[in-house]
Amino acid sequence: MAKSNILARTGNEAMAEAMRQINPDVVAAYPITPATEIVQIFASYVADGLVDTEFVPVESEHSAMSACIGSAAAGGRTMTGTSSQGLALMAEMLYIAAGLRLPIVLADVNRALSSPINIHCDHSDTMMVKEAGWIQIFSENAQEAYDNMVQAVKIAEKARIPVVVTTDGFIISHGMERIEILDDKDVKDFVGQYKPENYLLNLDKPITVGALDFTDYYFEHKRQQIEAIKDSMPVILDVGKEFGNKSGRSYGFFEKYKLDDADCAIVVMGSTAGTTKVVVDNLRAKGLKVGLLKPRVFRPFPKAELADALKNLKAIAVMDRSDSGNAQEGPLCLEIKAALYDANLSKALLNYIYGLGGRDIKIEEIEKIYTDLGEAIKGSKKPKITYIGVRE
């Protein structure tokens, strides 16, 4: 690795760097904390002539996604970035982008939803749109944010499904870390030239986009979309492998950390997976057989693969950085539970809701979860849902 490819960058800077190297045709965006920097930095690349992108400053996130839809339907490689309320305001258009099968790439910096108003990290914004038909990829750190952005373009265009890549607000978006980037040429080669099959600006083959679709065909089109989401799974794996060949960093649906011989494990997404690895190392040094599974791709949900990876564990804790408002477990835990049921696996499964509104999650708190799991294995009864780090 050449020294010039090793940089100190925040998560936002890392994502903007990936966007510079990808050099999309159009970026339409509206600023929102903590994602503002991504498009702000990118706008400076446009102003400095470092990219060929048409930058469209709009008056809201709803308009941002609308402009992205127009651009992608016209045949342009299209990207944007947002967070929290911005993603919520986009929600209507997110479904339209997915239904029209437009390969837009969105950088979302995970932030709590109002109210109460808060600018810090949790996953409730991304979870709010988990049924929008977008592929959702979570990043642990700035390196993964960069790597996932580069892969997202290729995944979106091959699967013809839009992709959202997330980082954790402030923790990653504003935290500077050491990252290794690819050469500009390598990224250019990797993403290749975008060649849409059908697009509005193809005058030789005119098409209609967004036509009315009633009881006669709506269901057929939705059925095709559902199938396309399933079909995106091998695409995600292929792109992750190909990226590994180029960068030395391969990606799958999830990362297993000291999991294979573990008695118990935590399932957690995003930046907290890093802190949990530190805890796993500390406990392993004491002879405890503990592990971690970090989902990376939350949509589509790799049910069978996850159940297979978890099958030998005696107890599992799922950490959710959002609540579903359903008087049940958090969204990740419910999905894991469904995966285990389908695989005929009945296990001690505990849910921990943590870190809402950016509440810090500490090493000691994660250690306590492993202690709980150890006790659960020995038959001690534990609450199904625990809210950690909160005054009650």
Add this chain to the structure above:
Amino acid sequence: MKEMTEIRWHGRGGQGAKTAALLLADAALGSGKYVQAFPEYGPERMGAPVASFDRISSKPILLHSAVTNPDVVLVLDPTLIESVDITEGVLDDGIVIINTEKSPADIRKELNITGKIKVYTVDASKISKETIGRDIPNTPLLGALLKVTGMLDFKETIEDTRKKLEKKFKSKPEVIDGNIKAIERAYNEVKS
């Protein structure tokens, strides 16, 4: 030296606490270290107390929780010690470096530090005014930190910083020399 050093910067909004953390991380990266630098985002306003943090390690840093038990604390504004508990969570063998004209003994007395925590002082404001021409204490404090901890090679860091400044301030060579001098002077003038 431990595998990982955790650092907390105290300053006032607009004083450069965040920049200091980023500068240090960038310098440490230049020495082949793994780094993290992040500010504390509260309702910050110009002049209000703020904090920022670094983690510097010889191995990849996986930890993403807040820094609660820093090895080193740096204080950009001496008036902060009246309102902020700057030694909060500092480890027993921790280090505190303060921008002040006072002696470490005076500060120790003022803050009632009786344990093993090591206190250092340097008049970073005076140094920066004399070298850079403005009160920007974060650059000289970097020099004091290098001297006190020995965490990075001094010569290497100076050369790396000069190169980075040369890129940033092509048209203002006096800024480059001023900053380098500030780091060197604080390195030599920090008191224990």
